[in-house]
Amino acid sequence: MSEWMQAIAGLCAAVVAMVVLWPLRSSGKRAPFVAAVIAIGVAGVALYLLVGTPKAVDVVADEGPATLQQGVRELEQALEREPQRADGWALLGRSELALGNTEKANQAFSRAVSLAPDEAPLLVEAAQARAQGDSGKQFDDTALQWLKHAQQMDPASERAGWLIGIAQRQRGQDAEAAATWEALLPRLEPAAAAALREQIAIAREKAGMPAPADAAAPSVGLDIEVTLGPTSAGKALPAGTQLFVIARVPGGPPMPVAVEKHPATAVPLKIRLDDADSPMPTAKLSSLKDVEVFARLSASGTASRQEGDVDSEAVRVTLPHKGTIRLVL
Template sequence: MVNLWLPAFAALAAAVMAVMVLWPLRRSGRKGFIGLTVALGVAGCALYLLVGTPEAATPRTETAAANDLQQGVRELQQALEREPQRADGWALLGRSQLALGQLQEANAAFERAVALAPDEVPVLVEAAQARAQTSPTRQFDDTSLQWLLHAQELDPNSERAAWLIGVALRQRGQNAEAAQVWETLLPKLEPGAAAALREQIAIARQADGDGPAAESGAHALRVSVALAPGTKVGALPANATVFIIARQPGGPPMPVAVEKHALADLPLTVTLDDGDSPMPTVKLSALDEVEVFARVSASGQANRQEGDVDSAPVRVKLPHSGTVELRL
């Protein structure tokens, strides 16, 4: 019978790496964070079963195997000698070696994975992070940044790629560019994670000595949102999302500022500013007038879907000193 300690080790290694990779966005929700960690652990176990063989998973003695987990890595390396074209195997080897603190070896394994699968977004992102970990200063070099940029090109919705690109830009002193990249993440994050990221964006802006910061503050817009008496939202799930949106009157539907909150948070008051812009090229501070409204979405998407509930839009001249009242 095939022993299961090696697949279990692969699952553990993948879970450890999941914690390391997902930690920056852990505030997006404990359940989601734990779920992703467990999912990656299970994926690691399944991947080992694909790469390995019954012979590789059966050590000579079970006691010796339990006392020497590194033997699992060696046997995985032997499996890859037989099937060196398995990009998934090299990626798993890299994760396992990272968990063992074998940084240089892990970096080499991920380089092999990228060479075999240059368009696999998860491999590119993990390889970039592993490469940075081999640096004494944990710096993302040009190669790792190029991997991240390619990952973002392949999948513009990759939150991990965007987060790490921002980190790499900050390390280079490109603070304004880092803030712009991180701002694109804000509409995709849960309120807790978005608030944490706004702090990092503010730090980046301050480090850049961004001149328009005062103007941005002057154009900040305070918005209060509540359910009006008689509003029927019973058909919406309890975990429905509320978007508070500012956009150009008569312009494109893309928001110039947006915040995402839970329906259960109502009533609430927020402040929209340049940090809430999903478009680096269009800022709230650059406009003289905006249209503001709130939307309750069952799908969690800011774009209007069937069954969504919108408030009446309110046009506001900027700067605006009062509070915009919205009722759903």
Template sequence: MVKAVFLSLAALLAIIAGGAMLWPLLRAGKRAIWGTLVGSIAIATVGLYLWLGTPAALQAPDEAPPQSLEQAVEQLRAVLDEHPERTEGWVLLARSQLELGRVADAAASFERALKLDPDQPELLIEAAQARARAHPKMLFDDTGVEWLQRARKVAPDNQRAIWLIGIVQRQRGQDEAAVRTWESLLPRLEPNAAAALREQIDAARADAGMPPSTPALAPPAAGSAGAHAITVQVTLAPSLQARVAAGKDTLFVIARVPGGPPMPVAVERHPAQAGPLTVTLDDGDSPMPTQKLSALGEVEVFARLSASGTAMRQDGDVESVPVKVVLPAGEPLRITLGQP
């Protein structure tokens, strides 16, 4: 049964990754081609594992079938404790734990995978990002930085590694170094992504006391980034009014790619209040300059009430059901958080 769980999780994550990778096809209206390719990726992933892997090593005949994704993840973890040599098993476990919001567990699972395969660039990058997400202040520690540097040494042209090393440098006040790192990435990016990264470079230049590298941008015209802004009004259900009275909760309004990675493409953070809150999500709210609202045709938007005040989902947080929004959005989106 655990074998079936393992293969089901592998297929699920292959669909998520493949769907995100082939997103431009879906945006271009080629749904049939997109669906066929995503399905092929999932089938190929499972088939390749059955052919090259050792499914019997993950078989536990006496296990009861899992009743939820959480149970499936726990069963997979138990099997990996008995068979810790399976690199792909630890990677699958880590990604599944991320989907469940168990970031610290995911970081530990990625670390186990790295002990088995320490020179795989994408694994090094994923592990470093998970470790940063598990940090109370979302910072890359020395271990995470070492993994990113190793990834760049093994794969010097890896764009994610270069971008994240620039983030590390900014976090540590090394603004001039971040400018050099990100400027080396510019020639490899598409025009829209390069323009977005230049904004971050100019911010780093300003903090380093350097002149801007590009002239100031003109106000957005109709049909540009400004036209892709999303106005969202969030109202708390009566059941949550008493909770926010103490003024300790934080309200996040988040937009992300439907079916894609959990990383937001736009997010705003505000103190929770009893009355309605209206925000406008736009390109300036993107934590990743290489992915902006203005480059997308559809996003899903939701609100989260957080007691911890951190961007990561925690126990006790209240989230609304994600709503898909086709861009550019015509009408403001209204969300009632906490309604049954």
């Protein structure tokens, strides 16, 4: 078993144990809590040894980290030997957060971001860690920059949009926060959308804006139908494959002006793209004369194109557009 995998297996198990068993500590039973965390951490390493490597039956493994602190030290030693591991630095950041060491956590996350600057989930996690380490729980300029870049990399990231809105409100940019959150509403479950509407109403009131109308006037939109062609219909898709329906500026940047995300199992699908699907408040679908529309099956679950993704043929239309745009994957 490699030192990397030993450190990671024990460390992950210990972190999970801390979360699961925290009520035991809170009840005052500190000794059983510590013993249980250590036991689960060691068990995590043992399980990897037995299941994760074919040679487990022939090899006597080294002992795993007995405590989370020891696991962190071993991970730090591994990173000294392999400092280019962004995943290792991110794991170190999470572990330091679990220990309450926010300064060290932020140093680790910053290192991870420098190695993987376009990984949206990492950018969001690192930004949130910076806010957690601030005495006022404020998103500083670096954190906000990371969040905006995460949204550029993955326009469908609800978490990035939510946190950007919080950062904007912290800066007194209430109108901008309301617009940011309004763009999230079409992607949320009804209960989450209702809760977010309450925050939008507060932001609009702070900005001196009128309350949202109960029934918005019809906006410029595109009616789109997505189907599978013969090749895609007969192909088994990886679990978690997502469908993105994207409108963007023809010949312009890859950043969508409108996007919707759905599970691949929803195909065939009929949707309407409009301003509510615009990930950036300053770039609305209705403000454009021409757009390019296409659909993408993404095994990675992100809107940015990755190797193995399946794209439909792009269709260019002039707004306002009547009729249904048919996209075949």
